[in-house]
Amino acid sequence: MSKAVHAHGRSEILAALRTSADGLGSVTADARLAEVGPNRLSEPTRKPAILRFLSHFNNVLIYILVGAGVLKAILNEWVDFAVIVAVAVVNGVVGYLQEGKAEEALDSIRNMLSLEAQVRRDGHWVTVDAETLVPGDVVRISSGDRIPADMRLLDASNLRVEESALTGESVPAAKSTLRVHPDAGLGDRTSMVYSGTIVAAGTGIGVVTATGTDTEIGRIQSMMSEIEGIDTPLTRKLAEFGQQLAVAILGVAAVLLVIGRLIHRFTVDELISAAIGFAVAAIPEGLPAVVTVTLALGVQQMARRHAITRKLPAVEALGSVNVICSDKTGTLTQNEMTVRTVATSARVFTVTGIGYRPEGEIELDGDAVSIEDHPDVTALVATLALCNNARLTEADGQWRIVGEPTEGALRALAEKADAVPASRRLAELPFESENKFMATLNEDAEGHRLLHLKGAPDRLLDRSATQLRDGVAEPLDRAFWESRIDELSDRGLRVLAAARLDAAGVDGPVDVSDVDSGLQFLGVVGIVDPPRPEAVAAIAKCHTAGIRVKMITGDHAGTARAIAREMGLTATPTPPVLTGSDLQAMSQPRLREVAGDVDIYARTSPEDKLRIVSALQADGKVVAMTGDGVNDAPALTRADIGVAMGIKGTEATKEAAGIVLADDNFATIERAVEEGRRIYDNIRKSVLFLLPTNGAQSLVILVAVLFGFALPLDPVQILWVNMVTGVTLSLALVFEKAEDHIMARPPRPADRSLVAPADLAMITVVSILLAGAALAAYFLTRAAGYQLPTAQTAAVNMLALGQLAYLLNCRFLSSSSLRPAVLRGNPWIWRMAGALIALQLVFIYAPFMHTWFHSAPITVRGWSIALALAIVAFLIIELAKALGRRLGY
Template sequence: MDALLRQLGTAPSGLSDEEARRRLGRAGPNALPEPRGRPAALLLLDQVTHFMALLLWVAGGLAFAARTPDLGWAIWAVVCVNGAFSYWQERRAERALQALQERLPLDARAWRSGRLLVVPSRELVPGDVVELAEGDRVCADARLLSAESLRLDLSLLTGESEPVERRPSPGEPGERASDAAGVAFAGSSVVSGRARGVVYATGAATELGQVARLTARVKPAPSTLAAQVAAVVRMITALAVAMGLAVFLLSRTLLDVPAQEGLLFAIGIVVANVPEGLLPTITLALALAVQRMARRRVLVRRLPAIETLSAVSVICTDKTGTLTLNRMAVREAFLPGAGWRRVTPGEDPGPALRFLLTAAALCTEAGALPGAGLDGGVRDAMDAALLAAWREAAGPGAAPLDAVATRLRELPFDPARRRMTVLARWAGAAPFAPGAGVVLTKGAPLELLDRCGRLLEGGRAAPLDAAARAALRAENDRLAARGYRMLGVAFREGPASLAETAPEEVERELTFAGLLAIADPPRPGVSRAVETCRRAGIAVTMVTGDYGVTAAAVAREVGMVGERARVVSGAELAALDEAGLRALLGGGGELVFARVLPDQKLRLVRAYQALGHVVAVTGDGVNDAPALKAAHVGIAMGASGTDVARAAADLVLLDDDFASIVTAVEEGRAIFQNLRKFLAYILASNVPEIVPYLAMVALRIPPALTILQILGIDLGTDMVPALALGGEPPEPGLMDRPPRPAGARLLDRELLARAYLRLGLVQAAASMAVFLGMLTLAGLTLAELQRLAPALLARAADPGATRAYQAATTGALAAIVLCQAGNLFACRSERLSAFAPHARNRLRWLGLASEAALLLAIVYAPSFQHVFGTAPLPAGVWAATLVGPVALLAVDEAWKWMGARRAGQRPRRSPGPRGSPAQPGPAL
């Protein structure tokens, strides 16, 4: 250690105050670099100037041009509210780096000029000698000069929450940072013990700083929802502008329409094509999905991630706490001469197994924490498992553990020795006399066998010959291959004088007592969730920091892989180039990745993405933040995860359960379907809104709908029913189909054909029939209507003609709204009949009620009549308008029936019970 102090230019008494100030000026503050983001004003501006926002600004401007400022202000308010919401989401995304910064404590204890001072952690510099005690957060990367029973929580590097022993030790060439026994890393926590260390790296130069830089460099994968909506907007905008321009040019060149009148035609076409309620309705539909997922223990941090889940084809999941309960348990015990025995709670273990479990429980760090009893205050998961097994074996009336033996000395677990020993004075019953000194040791079985000369068999010590050693090794290997964490227990009688003896002298001539097989049980329901993923065409890959044998066993137990699965270690992964890694991932073999470092997990995510997969990643530690941010969907653990992981993720599992991921995927697929339903619904009404202006140009008649009436449909009567379709529950069999291709379009040819050529044309025919029929009944022939068209458009016609025209446009509007009521049921599914039993959706009936209420208000309320230019309708007209929705449902049902026939299926009138095998169907 003297060489290390000389290298860093310091001494055991620390730096002088003056030298510390000089080094602080050179090295800078001990803080993670602040992220350089866009100014808040520009971020907010981004949210109100993207393509959809610009369209809504234009729609508001058109409302002002139509002399309806109230509607214009309402549309612009929608833009501002959505922009503020999006800005808030963007600001929340920046918390990942802020959470990393918050892991550094405010103060540290450092030796300066021979005095131990409390200094701000930002002022630590390389060469500072710091003191660490239980409960402290480590402020900077430091080499240990001395340590006493020091255990650190290194979950930020290893991903495993089990504390690890640390001791002064020189670094080895090529040693992994997380394996360096002589280093305390910034951001880690002192679980127990004390230590003194010399700082060698601060701020961005620490391991934590490297993770922060890695996270800062990672750009989140683009949201598939954003890309899909942008594509929809581009397509609809191009169609609207092209049709508006064509109508304007045709009206001017072929029909010699005045420029102002031609411009009015074009504006009508554009307004009719642009779905002004698209963005707010999508946002509200996603918000409903957020509420449903929250009820199922999934918290959504970024709305677009919900839809992205529908395309997920690979899930990279960690092991501890996600697939398992993160609660170790003693499963089996091997007693020499008696063989393996299941450790079953509530059963009498017998004297031999009871002693084995008692010796193992005594040989723990229970009671090491100040103020805790011998069997309390345990933080180590394995020690907790041993104590739980002992309590079950001892029974409710047994004496407490500290009544069995009094500890005199503890030799903590040492990674080099791979064992732990307790020297105690025995106070219990056989096999030792009361007051006898005993040595109890637990550790890695194969290393422990080398310290043993005898074994306990049938209550007596027998020689441990070569044949017995081979048999014990075989039993250990057999259970280890199944993924159990194996533990050996040994003992010997020893005098109290051993309290001052070197560990190697204490741990010799031991008697081998038996083996314990310990496992972290899988969560209930994980196997079913993995099987559901398999049916849904989603590959599940384990990526963990745990050992390969254990990881593979858990993967097999939950049905993730078979017996021939390949375990790829972090070292093997590092040896592969990019081409080799892609060949490995694309080879179709079953893989388990173990002992993986943060940058390697990030590399796996990017390799899967390069192969065309949509990737979801789970994580709980700081080390997982880069991969969570880079994945298409980052999923953090809510119960056991760190703030850093949760800030970097898109979703947070409140119960840390893998099964909740499957729930989230199902909701994501439902959202994609619901967005298609919603688009079919709103686009279908575009056709009857466009046709009046095409007829206006072709026939030289006034339009069957005014611009304000179109806006009244798009932003009024259609909003709540469209939202109801966005909130439809998942359809049966949704998880029995493969994920939709990543490049699949939300608005594809089939949806356009359904909306425009079938549903839309029926609505257009119904509305134009009502419009022309009412004018005919009012005595206005086509020729008379053509003659009156300029006066009606200029609002200069006689009162009788004006009233007849207003009533006709009101009838056309009512026909469209009622057709949309039928369309609401037709669009509930692209495959299932509108009359099939569907899951309850109260919002659907609220949508119908609001649609009817708004329509009646527009038709009969004087204030609405003044704004929208409507007039009351006689009862006979209402009866005629009901023909439209009946015809629309008939056409849609016939098409679904023919589609089922073409696919070789029987028409599906009922989906059957939820969870039953689904009918074959196309990918989402």
């Protein structure tokens, strides 16, 4: 069966499907069901929970850590083994618990399918389980139904279908039985209806052309299951850093083994202990926990800003985004149709207010007017209000419509103008796609009868003889109206016209012939799904922050261009627009060349959105993709960070996204980007704070092996220092406030190293200082006649207090910490310092810690030495920072 079923006539489709307008027989349907399978989406292949848990140990640094634990077990040092393995397991558990549940997106798509369907079987209409539908079945649909399968329409009466979840269209699509061009995009296939969409109005009969995974929604599910998510910039940099560090650790450990064996004649046990000690010292095993907790706390902060984070790395990824691809409908715009312009033969009026809330004014040249002074407007608005089936409702301060969005916009206009005349409807001629207008017969309180019409301007102009100007009828000036309509259309407005006809003596029902000629043309209105005001400001802030915003929508090119200009998305008077057909004719290499320069994409399909995101990523961009429909889900999955609308978004979109906006507000994305930048800054501070601990400990072990004396630190003691500083002091930096002008600087380059050369120089200086201080504490304690455990405990305490001093240095990396401000602004500094001291007291004086970590009590003199050395280290580091600033680093 050809995929372009929308391009074939009804008889051709029925013949190709071996069926008829009377549907299938039960026997034939059962046979086809056995052949093609049930009309449902397939279950995804799920990775077992144990494999998902083990995947969090797939890290080269964890391999080294676990290897060290295994060696400890071989040497029967079971306490050391238990501590090392516990650290690795804790990191794995934290990662597993925070893992995103993206596979639930596929469940959400399956839940969009209909449960039952009205099908013609054996010549009779019956209700069946939608899963039993097969290609060739003839199905009946009506207003409010969820369409159970992809169908080619055989009959349609005033049929309009809400397809925004698939196409992004802001209004229901009018359907007909006429074939369309084979290359028509999904939103232009008016002869087709698709599984999972909803009938907004009218009735129809169609023949099933595809079921289950062969439907459009099934294709989207397949696309999502095949797409691999992209690691965030921080994730990639941490992985690269881990690999580089692992190579360095293994290389230096090998050198230590050679030196220890050939020069100092160490025993095998001593060599293994030294190598393990160095490896454990160099591995920043506390880093994953610090990053995880930092991101988790960032999640809480972002939630207060209405951005709900589903996947932890998404918090940081927003901070590095340099392109935001946004759906238009419901994301940049209100997803509530609004009358923006009212045009009569004499004047053009502007309407204020947004959405269905009946608040606003009708203005002329910027001044509010009363329509009582403008009879033309009074007549136009009255007709639009009477020839209307929508009504407005209010609940919890939110205004909604019962009916179609376009009619809701017209009803809101009438309420704003307070121009809903008392009238009794006698008859109605419903909107039909063949006629493109609606008519009602109304009688006012005085018994006067009028036919009111609204619809496509060309159809009403064809039937009009006069127009109203300042309350007086005059001959119709069609050229004038066509020019006015073109002008409004060029501004991206959807144009509707109104007309009326004296109906004295007409009783109804109303027929098309009753309104074939002699109408009085009243004017036109321009309707638009208006931009969110806060989104306009947010786009401006994004541009200041070096972030490009691109609109990807299912709407027509003219509408998309007009909205883009209004939102300030582009400063070009006639910005370039690529449509779905343009993209289909374009190779992926060519799309990669032009994607960065084009900010507006119209009439796009799910595949188009996915290709655009992939092209931008191939060009080195860090891409955020926003959306609310299931058609956005594949692109959200592929993007570096997917952002879903929480109120109007489908469940599939929310599950595919990393972040869900609780208020459906594009401005929230901008605030989330700011928060993401702050979080990255604080993660970087934490990393630069933690690494000197590992550097200092590695140097202590290295010096001990090179000079052949007893190890000043045991491997489990090294783990203690790493973990205790990681869960206390480094977390204090999480609460640092955002730097000034954080949104005035460009996004950080995606290839920027986590540790810059200047940072590496600082890490080296601090590592040498802390290592020297720890060795000094160790030798001073040994020189005073204390045993090895006491000397090692003194060295551990020196490293802990040295890190506390260095924490104050890290609060202001680019400026001096020798000022009172270093003691203020972040109360967590002192809370975590207190926690560190408390843990150190337990380490030093608790007997069970002596067993586990080979520690021992130290005297007041030992504390004094450590405190004095920490102060000296703080001052020397400040001197090094001042020298770096002077040299321009």
